[in-house]
Amino acid sequence: MDLSFLPDFPLRLGNLVVIALILLAGLACGELFRRVLLLPRISGYALAGLLLGPGTFGLLDRDMLGDAHLMLDIALGLILFELGSRLDWQWFRRNRWLFASSVAEIALSFGFIFAVFALFGLPWLQAAIAAAIGTATGAPVLLLVIHDQRADGPLTDRAVNLTALNNVFSVVAVTMLLALLHLEYRPRVTELLMHPVYLLVGSALLGYLASVALVLLARWLGKREDLQFILLVAMVLLTVGVAKALQLSMLVSLLALGVMSRNRDSQRHLMPVEFGPTAQALFVVLFVISGAAVTLADLTAGAWVGLAYVVARLLGKLVGVMLFARPSGLRAHKAALLTLTLMPMSATAVVMVETTARFYPEFGGQLASVVLSAVLILELTAPLMVQLALRGAGETHPEAQWR
Amino acid sequence: MTTLPFKESERYTLGVELELQVLNSRDYNLTGAAADLLAVLERAPHPGDIKPEITEGMIEISTSIQNGYAGLLTELTGIRDAMVKQAERLNLGIAGGGAHPFQKWHDQRIFDAQRYKHIHDLYGYLAKQFTVFGQHIHIGCDSGDTAVRLLHLFSRYIPHFIALSASSPFFQGADTAFASSRLNNVSAFPLAGHMPLMEDWAEFTDYFEHMRELQVVESMKDFYWDIRPKPEFGTIEVRVCDTPLTIERAAALATYARALARFLLEESPLEPSADVYRVYGYNRFLACRFGLDAEIIDPYERRKRLLAEDIGYTLGRVARFAEDEEGATALLRFREVAAARRSDSVLLRERLAQSKSLSDVVRWAADQWMRG
Numbered sequence: 069m070d071l072s073f074l075p076d077f078p079l080r081l082g083n084l085v086v087i088a089l090i091l092l093a094g095l096a097c098g099e100l101f102r103r104v105l106l107l108p109r110i111s112g113y114a115l116a117g118l119l120l121g122p123g124t125f126g127l128l129d130r131d132m133l134g135d136a137h138l139m140l141d142i143a144l145g146l147i148l149f150e151l152g153s154r155l156d157w158q159w160f161r162r163n164r165w166l167f168a169s170s171v172a173e174i175a176l177s178f179g180f181i182f183a184v185f186a187l188f189g190l191p192w193l194q195a196a197i198a199a200a201i202g203t204a205t206g207a208p209v210l211l212l213v214i215h216d217q218r219a220d221g222p223l224t225d226r227a228v229n230l231t232a233l234n235n236v237f238s239v240v241a242v243t244m245l246l247a248l249l250h251l252e253y254r255p256r257v258t259e260l261l262m263h264p265v266y267l268l269v270g271s272a273l274l275g276y277l278a279s280v281a282l283v284l285l286a287r288w289l290g291k292r293e294d295l296q297f298i299l300l301v302a303m304v305l306l307t308v309g310v311a312k313a314l315q316l317s318m319l320v321s322l323l324a325l326g327v328m329s330r331n332r333d334s335q336r337h338l339m340p341v342e343f344g345p346t347a348q349a350l351f352v353v354l355f356v357i358s359g360a361a362v363t364l365a366d367l368t369a370g371a372w373v374g375l376a377y378v379v380a381r382l383l384g385k386l387v388g389v390m391l392f393a394r395p396s397g398l399r400a401h402k403a404a405l406l407t408l409t410l411m412p413m414s415a416t417a418v419v420m421v422e423t424t425a426r427f428y429p430e431f432g433g434q435l436a437s438v439v440l441s442a443v444l445i446l447e448l449t450a451p452l453m454v455q456l457a458l459r460g461a462g463e464t465h466p467e468a469q470w471r
Numbered sequence: 472m473t474t475l476p477f478k479e480s481e482r483y484t485l486g487v488e489l490e491l492q493v494l495n496s497r498d499y500n501l502t503g504a505a506a507d508l509l510a511v512l513e514r515a516p517h518p519g520d521i522k523p524e525i526t527e528g529m530i531e532i533s534t535s536i537q538n539g540y541a542g543l544l545t546e547l548t549g550i551r552d553a554m555v556k557q558a559e560r561l562n563l564g565i566a567g568g569g570a571h572p573f574q575k576w577h578d579q580r581i582f583d584a585q586r587y588k589h590i591h592d593l594y595g596y597l598a599k600q601f602t603v604f605g606q607h608i609h610i611g612c613d614s615g616d617t618a619v620r621l622l623h624l625f626s627r628y629i630p631h632f633i634a635l636s637a638s639s640p641f642f643q644g645a646d647t648a649f650a651s652s653r654l655n656n657v658s659a660f661p662l663a664g665h666m667p668l669m670e671d672w673a674e675f676t677d678y679f680e681h682m683r684e685l686q687v688v689e690s691m692k693d694f695y696w697d698i699r700p701k702p703e704f705g706t707i708e709v710r711v712c713d714t715p716l717t718i719e720r721a722a723a724l725a726t727y728a729r730a731l732a733r734f735l736l737e738e739s740p741l742e743p744s745a746d747v748y749r750v751y752g753y754n755r756f757l758a759c760r761f762g763l764d765a766e767i768i769d770p771y772e773r774r775k776r777l778l779a780e781d782i783g784y785t786l787g788r789v790a791r792f793a794e795d796e797e798g799a800t801a802l803l804r805f806r807e808v809a810a811a812r813r814s815d816s817v818l819l820r821e822r823l824a825q826s827k828s829l830s831d832v833v834r835w836a837a838d839q840w841m842r843g
Contacts, residue, residue: 154497159562166560218578222504222561225495291827336828340498397511397560462527463503466580 083135113355114447123363145304152326165396177384204238206414221463275324374441477615480705484611501528517553540798569639569713615672623743630758638815650762
């Protein structure tokens with residue numbers, strides 16, 4: 069009997085099944101967190117990733133995760149675009165103390181993390197890379213909680229603006245440090261300068277060109293939310309794709325796209341980004357995948373140093389924000405809340421760790437474990453911190469649900 | 472009788488309160504930043520007084536007692552400048568206008584103060600719907616009797632103040648077809664409207680005591696009348712104006728009110744009349760709906776008159792009561808506004824026609840307020 073119509077065993081599950089699995093696991097874990105632990109869903113998504121990931125039960129292997137990367141790129145792209153479009157240069161110009169507190173927050177969190185690693189006797193260059201990764205606030209967590217709670221107000225705006233700047237710093241610093249690392253192994257001085265310049269200028273230029281196209285097309289489409297969302301997804305994908313092809317920074321390109329389309333759009337043709345149900349599905353994938361990047365092995369290897377990393381980072385950001393709180397027009401208790409909103413680490417940090425490990429496997433090992441442990445600790449706890457902070461500041465929507 | 476003493480104040484002294492919009496500078500929606508703005512303003516020297524209002528996207532400024540246009544404008548400029556400086560530090564916009572064009576009432580948060588919580592508990596959604604922005608003009612009276620008389624004489628002219636200040640054509644994201652939509656929100660309150668016709672302060676005190684015994688009100692604050700006596704200040708308070716788009720317009724409205732008060736008390740061209748209140752509600756609606764183009768009913772002449780012409784005519788008669796040169800000029804400019812029928816509402820609609828974006832309309836309005 070010819071049974072060739074039956075599939076071969078073992079079954080090869082395509083990426084559709086993988087994505088479905090990711091979504092279902094995310095949904096289930098998110099709801100369990102909300103209902104049983106009374107914690108924000110986002111933390112549940114990350115845990116789902118950890119459980120499904122190659123390091124734990126291994127239902128998702130690295131290849132499968134690679135298949136779902138497209139969705140992660142769209143999700144991260146939308147988030148970074150929004151972060152950019154909320155960045156307000158004018159504010160930093162009008163309130164120099166705000167800029168000072170941004171610089172202080174970045175410098176001190178970098179310094180404190182670096183000091184912790186130095187204390188543990190790690191090579192300084194690697195310590196610096198880990199510290200540079202740690203300066204960035206995880207924009208996906210921050211923005212998702214803001215959307216989820218429909219938060220709006222001065223603290224929310226500050227959190228977003230400081231996050232945009234510390235993300236830019238983080239990318240630039242990591243790039244330069246990588247170039248330095250490069251120098252250590254394959255000495256060539258020009259690369260030290262050329263690479264960051266290529267990355268920054270090239271990414272900004274790409275963001276600029278995309279923003280011109282985006283605003284023109286939005287104007288042509290008119291104020292139709294549904295159509296503009298399609299356009300936005302297309303432009304975000306285009307930017308990500310071209311950035312990858314040209315080996316530019318996806319993060320800087322998308323931030324630039326956000327910042328410049330906001331500034332070019334004086335007639336307000338672009339409608340504000342509303343993350344509808346479709347986008348929510350993308351974000352579940354984003355968080356599950358970044359959770360899957362961490363393994364239990366990382367945790368056992370790096371948990372304690374990871375915890376020290378988290379504490380150093382918290383202290384650095386706290387002191388930095390507090391230092392210029394008053395002159396920048398922020399009351400002390402609000403400054404403390406602001407620090408909490410800066411705590412998340414997420415997909416961007418994971419991407420940076422992976423990039424670094426790809427170029428320089430030497431970096432992997434323990435240091436990657438430490439950073440990823442910190443990411444995991446914060447993926448589980450930071451959503452709650454952000455939510456508490458926004459609530460504490462009274463900036464959540466009156467009808468927004470607690471969880 | 473002594474339960475409601477009327478503080479005697481100098482006749483025709485002036486004071487102005489303005490409720491203002493606190494905006495984010497992203498899409499120019501209202502933002503709940505009043506508490507933060509008040510906190511930084513506490514440490515910054517400024518004239519006048521700055522207070523919270525019922526929801527967190529509102530803030531109220533008030534002047535001290537003033538005598539004329541020039542002094543009033545100087546003080547308003549001082550308050551405005553101090554506030555704008557701090558608002559810019561916090562990345563906020565400040566704007567006039569009787570209503571925010573596209574805020575959603577249920578997005579608003581009640582300001583954290585006992586009185587406002589109480590209002591929210593009592594009135595439910597009306598409290599949040601009350602996120603509208605008015606100008607209140609205080610006119611000094613030397614006795615309660617003067618206040619009652621002036622208030623009733625003034626009622627004939629309420630449509631003037633509605634139409635000249637009208638700046639709330641848009642509400643909840645839509646064009647209302649009204650010049651001033653704001654007063655519709657005030658009208659929803661059970662004690663809105665006008666004060667009943669009374670002879671003198673003694674009669675008013677009896678009325679107030681009676682209402683208190685019946686437990687309809689606890690204090691004068693519970694009356695949401697268009698004009699109400701303010702015995703603790705020794706003034707009558709005209710409350711029908713939308714907050715205009717500029718401080719100059721706000722000062723000019725106050726100057727007009729003051730000149731009109733002098734004219735009405737010193738020349739006694741009219742006597743209080745029940746007829747005024749027979750047409751009152753309808754005239755008020757017409758002025759809100761059609762602004763300067765309204766055809767109102769003159770209760771004394773018993774005929775229809777074009778509001779813009781009525782205003783022009785009255786401005787002509789009261790002009791000589793302006794206290795100073797600048798005030799006279801401001802009244803003259805009002806005549807031009809009335810003749811050209813170009814209220815703030817008209818300007819806002821023009822702006823929307825140009826830019827097709829309510830967000831841009833608010834940004835423009837904030838520019839008018841902040842940079843004059």
